[in-house]
Amino acid sequence: MLHSRKLILAHFWLAFIAFGAALLLGAWQMFVRSPLSGWISNPEWYYRSLTAHGTVMGYVFPTLVAMGFGYAITESSLKQNLIGRRWAWAGFLLILMGSVVAMVPVSMGLASVLYTFYPPMIGNPLYYIGVVLVVVGSWIWVGLMSINLRIWKKAHPGEAVPLAMFANVAGSYLWAWTAVGAALELLLQIIPVSLGLKSTIDAGLARVFFSWTLHAIVYFWLMPTYIAYYTIVPRAIGGRLYSDTMGRISFILFLVVAMPIGIHHAFADPQVGAGFKFIHSAFTALVALPTLLTVFTICASVEIAARLRGGRGPFGWVTALPWKNPIMLAVAFSFVMLGFGGAGGLINMSYQLDTTIHNTQWITGHFHLIFGGAIVIMYFAIAYDLWPHLTGRSLGSEWLMRTQLWLWFIGMIITTFPWHYVGILGMPRRMAFFDYTSPALQPEALSVAISAFGGFILVISGFLFLAILYRGQFGERNEPGSYSFAQALHMPQKVPAALNGYALWVALMIGLTVTNYGYPILQLALRNDTSVPAVYVGVQ
Amino acid sequence: MEEETELASSNKSWVVSAVGITLVLFAVSALLGFIIFPAAEGRESESLWASICRAAGLPVSSTVNTEGIQGTKVAIANAVPSIPPGESIGRGATLAQQCAICHGPTGVSRADAPNLAGQYPTVTYKQLRDFKDHVRVSAVMSPFAEHLTEENIQDLAAYYASLQRIELKTAKPGVAAPTIVVSGAPLRGIAPCGSCHGAIENKLGSPWLEGQSVVYLRNQLEAFAQGSRRNDVNEQMRNVARAMTQEEIEAAAQYYASKPHPPEI
């Protein structure tokens, strides 16, 4: 039973409205740097838009979805009212405030530094302070998740934590720790320079700090999606989860290895030694493991559903699946995009292969396919699944939802495949302008134009999504019953205590942070000749 | 009808195996990354220890001779106060009398020396400091910066910033902006000039250029391109000028010299 419906709805609505606005900016960016549009003559507008797009899509949107979903999971899987609802509202308000505070200087052109900050570029301090407020708001959520679980455990000694909640809290701990990197960068390095207290900055160290956040933040975005795979999909399509234990193992593996691998984002940086790059590359290979486990488990769970519906044969069962069910469709699309995106990721994570595509459009294609594609399409599924329980009304036509999901899938493929391709041709990322009349760029023109069309399709899909949710607020009244999660095929008789708590895994995560990041950070922090003058943007 | 699941009590084997596996993985990757691969790269005359240090990213002292290519000593972010102290402008005006023969009594030059009226105070400050520190060198200008004190330089910067950017006689309105100014040359990594020098955005430390003489502009661009002027922070301007063609330098100089009105601060 969901009690904090208003709270959860507020999180989702703010998330999706911000998403809609940022989506428009994204499509505009695709358009202006494609051959379809003339040169806007002012790159600053492009970077301004890009900063807003990245900040909203990277920090505000997924954080709010994870939080709202986390509150829903707490109440429905633990069957207890959310403890600390006031604090939860405070967290929400901090995020709302932080977003506004950050976006004002961005829209005035005072902080066009992109969401990854890129020191020595330095923008208006309010931008960074806004981002810090967003992170602080989300840390309140982390605290609440932990407290709610602890109280439940006290009341249920010797019982296993439901998988959905176990995964949710693992995700929150991962976020708490991974946000520390960017927080250190902002508080110790960037904000003092931005306030004018210092005028030089160790950009290399800042990049190392940011890499601490940058890989695992993607896994934080991914958590709601994986939770949905394990605990919503099997139930929604009338099947059972193939293995509860496999789910637990995947989530604790994410907790341990998602974070101490971020230096694969700095393979081309001179300030980190090759030995550490190799270690990070090797540990990045490990992070494929929980994803492979998940793909296996979910395919098996889906097969169970198909066979329950009379599916036959080694592959014939696929046709017996409830393809008209939006959740089924979403998970299938999500897996296809995860497959392609994951395959591309193998190139990025490999120290040597990365050099061929480093800082090209390939990378932009890659993370849009994974995040915008595989992850976000499941955010849609989560919203569709939860909405009737939040509004107490039916959500209306499944046909519209299917259209929306199809459009998102097609749009994302059309956007990102040409993007990968021009990346291989060597087209750099983060550029406001390409002169396609130059013979060197002509071969890229067609692909970029196609890619922009993909962006337009995404806008249509995104707004259709908002329209469906909006209509859902006024649909027919309909009591949907209590919200539940998928049951495992065989509940394990005994859950190992290690898979019911986090101490061991958090300790390993921190331990690996020390071994994999300790030396590179200390070396840069202790030297006094590694700073460069700040480059202030948007000021004179 | 949920099945209740119990918890196993002992954790020990999990702890041992999880920690064990992690340690082994770390040891193996460290062995490969720090010892085997760096050694296999086979730099002759490199000791094992030196190759480990190299893999760890320990910088070795550079053999490149950096003498004489030091950059500016000015930190531009807080080089000048946002509001200069009251007497500063007056003191600056007195000092500026020695500059007037070249830079003009109103900060607008009748020779080919740069105009200073209305220049951003950070710019004037930085350039004077650079002359004084011998980071920017000019046979004509350098001697006049030599004896200036820190306070003198602050006062001069405040004074010139306070002067009106008056209408220039050299202005030839109607010269079309060349591509290099409007769009830069992205393929060669040149941003539009206006993204630092105003019109699009003012980046701290970038002077405004409108109305400077063609000769001065051309000379500076060439000096940056050849490396005889090297006081720009992080080589921002040298990277631009080096990639410009002779025609582009000429076109940019003509264009900026022809612009009638320097934009107001």
Ligand SMILES: [Cu+2]
């Ligand atoms: Cu990564």
